[in-house]
Structures are given as structure tokens and as C-alpha cells.
Amino acid sequence: MDNETKIRWLVRKDLKKVLEIDSEAYDPPWTENEFVEIMKKQKNCIGRVAVKSEEIVGFIIYLMHRDRIEIIKLAVAEESKGQGIGTSIIDLIKENLLRSKRKNELMTFVQDDNLDAQLFLSEQGFVAVDVLRDFYDDGDSAYLMSYRTEKENIPLPRESLGRENRIAMFL
Ligand SMILES: CC(C)(COP(=O)(O)OP(=O)(O)OC[C@H]1O[C@@H](n2cnc3c(N)ncnc32)[C@H](O)[C@@H]1OP(=O)(O)O)[C@@H](O)C(=O)NCCC(=O)NCCS
Structure with missing residues (x-):
């Protein structure tokens, strides 16, 4: 901070x-x-x-x-x-x-090739919950990334995962 x-x-x-x-x-x-x-x-x-x-x-x-x-x-x-x-x-x-x-939810759509944003959001506790094909005008897909405040939906701590595994969670 x-x-x-x-x-x-x-x-x-x-x-x-x-x-x-x-x-x-x-x-x-x-x-x-x-x-x-x-x-x-x-x-x-x-x-x-x-x-x-x-x-x-x-x-x-x-x-x-x-x-x-x-x-x-x-x-x-x-x-x-x-x-x-x-x-x-x-x-x-x-x-x-x-x-x-x-x-109880903070969400956003991220272009599927915007790995920097996906990693950033992952660090903030967001998880990819859906893939939307042809989401953008140029035909690119989007990930719907979501952060929820309910306890049961808070994702597993990411610190324990390596970078490759974190990326794999989006694919
Ligand atoms: C995504 C974006 C908003 C991040 O802003 P930022 O101020 O640079 O992010 P922070 O410094 O708060 O980063 C926090 C953590 O996110 C992760 N992170 C941020 N940028 C990253 C990158 N390019 N690659 C990998 N991880 C990244 C890191 O874990 C980082 O912590 P660290 O610096 O201790 O390693 C900025 O890169 C940006 O403006 N991108 C272009 C616009 C965009 O894609 N917007 C969509 C956002 S949803």
C-alpha cells in the first residue's frame, strides 16, 4: 500500500x-x-x-x-x-x-490475452468464473473475473501456488 x-x-x-x-x-x-x-x-x-x-x-x-x-x-x-x-x-x-x-461481488471482464491484468486481479483475490467467447468486437474472448465477500467463496490463498499454477487456473 x-x-x-x-x-x-x-x-x-x-x-x-x-x-x-x-x-x-x-x-x-x-x-x-x-x-x-x-x-x-x-x-x-x-x-x-x-x-x-x-x-x-x-x-x-x-x-x-x-x-x-x-x-x-x-x-x-x-x-x-x-x-x-x-x-x-x-x-x-x-x-x-x-x-x-x-x-457482495466485485467483478470485471478481462481480455483473454491480458495476462498482466489477470495476474494482478488474481493477487487481489479475484477468480476467473466464466469464459465469454466473441465478447469483444474483434472476436476476442473475455474472462469474467469475480471477487466475492462471502466467506465460503473466498478463493484459496494464492501465496502457496507457483506462478505457473496461478496462470493455469485461468486456462
Ligand atoms: C493491471 C494494473 C491496473 C495493475 O496496476 P499496478 O498499480 O501496476 O498494480 P500493483 O502495483 O498494485 O500490483 C499488485 C500486484 O499485482 C501483481 N501484478 C501487477 N502487475 C503485474 C504484471 N504486469 N505481471 C504480473 N503480476 C502483476 C503483482 O503480484 C503485484 O505485486 P508485486 O508488485 O508485489 O509483485 C496496471 O498494470 C494497468 O494499468 N494495466 C493496463 C490496464 C489494464 O489491463 N486494466 C485491466 C485491469 S482489471
């Missing part, structure tokens, strides 16, 4: 930097309009940014459904990766989950 990183609500003036980080992380990235549309039209859509030394170093866009939270996008600036920023963002969303009476 990086103590210097603060996470706050995403506001319009943050979009320039958010677009920059998004274009490093996603292909194709969203346009400014796409960010504005989803945040304006979907009342359950929330954006947050991670800030370090007054610079935006990461962001998350998520939807609050009745029974779960769905991560739409999560990205950390290239030069700030590997410093625990992604983990700090996920920890904050997990706190939201624990405070909620109804919601």
Missing part, C-alpha cells in the same frame, strides 16, 4: 490525464465523449482517480449494480505501475462492498 497515494472522485478537469492513461492501457481507448456520456447517462457510474504528488497516476470507472460492483476500466500510468496504486484502488472498492448490505 502506497501511503502517499490519495484516491478521490474523478472530475471533468481530470479527463485530459485520464484520456492519456487510458490510451496507454486500452486499445482502442475511449474518446472524451465516451467518458462524459457514460458518467452522465448512467447514474450508477462512478469515476475515481488516484493522485500522487498532485499528479493523476491512475483511474477507475465502475458501475454500482443492485447486487454487485462492475469495474468497467482500471488503469495505472505506465511510469507508476508496480507501486501498489492498482491495489490501493481495488482496496477502496472492496471497502465499499463491505459497507454495503446488498452487494
